[in-house]
Amino acid sequence: MLKHWFKTFSMAEMLQGMFLTLRIMFRAKPTVRYPEERTPYSPRFRGMHALTRDDAGAEKCIGCKLCEAACPSQAIRIVIGPNAEGGRSAVSYEIDQGKCIFCGICEEACPVDAIVHTKQFEYIAEERNGLLFGKETLLTVGETFKEEIQEAKAADARYR
Ligand code: SF4
Numbered sequence: 001m002l003k004h005w006f007k008t009f010s011m012a013e014m015l016q017g018m019f020l021t022l023r024i025m026f027r028a029k030p031t032v033r034y035p036e037e038r039t040p041y042s043p044r045f046r047g048m049h050a051l052t053r054d055d056a057g058a059e060k061c062i063g064c065k066l067c068e069a070a071c072p073s074q075a076i077r078i079v080i081g082p083n084a085e086g087g088r089s090a091v092s093y094e095i096d097q098g099k100c101i102f103c104g105i106c107e108e109a110c111p112v113d114a115i116v117h118t119k120q121f122e123y124i125a126e127e128r129n130g131l132l133f134g135k136e137t138l139l140t141v142g143e144t145f146k147e148e149i150q151e152a153k154a155a156d157a158r159y160r
């Protein structure tokens with residue numbers, strides 16, 4: 001009982017709390033002021049998709065449809081047709097980013113590293129259709145973030 005009264009009247013717990021605040025106040029801050037400041041992203045970060053081209057500028061996608069078959073949310077739709085070289089390729093390639101759960105399975109399934117994830121996640125659409133990315137959009141994303149994609153692949157290469 002005496003101990004309890006002493007604690008109450010001496011405000012020991014409040015002083016303890018204030019001391020703790022004072023101690024933490026001068027430590028390095030674990031929070032960042034997003035979007036001005038950013039934490040580093042993993043090379044395996046799964047953001048917006050991109051379709052890539054090889055060094056000669058040709059589309060890497062060979063139209064095997066493995067990514068479409070592997071996608072658990074059926075977000076990928078591919079139409080195969082003849083290409084200019086007499087072979088087969090994806091004449092249409094669509095990913096519905098609204099359905100996508102960013103699991104990365106399409107990237108894992110692709111035998112030629114044609115479909116990849118970028119680190120881009122800050123994008124919006126005002127209509128549902130705006131999240132349906134067609135082949136040209138995906139190729140443009142691939143060109144725009146080519147260096148970022150290559151750096152991420154190189155950083156992760158030893159674990160693959
Ligand atoms: S990340 Fe997953 S859900 Fe999204 S398209 Fe690829 S396989 Fe489908």
Ligand code: SF4
Nearest residue numbers: 061062064065067110
């Ligand atoms: S992106 Fe890859 S897995 Fe998908 S159809 Fe093209 S080559 Fe096949």
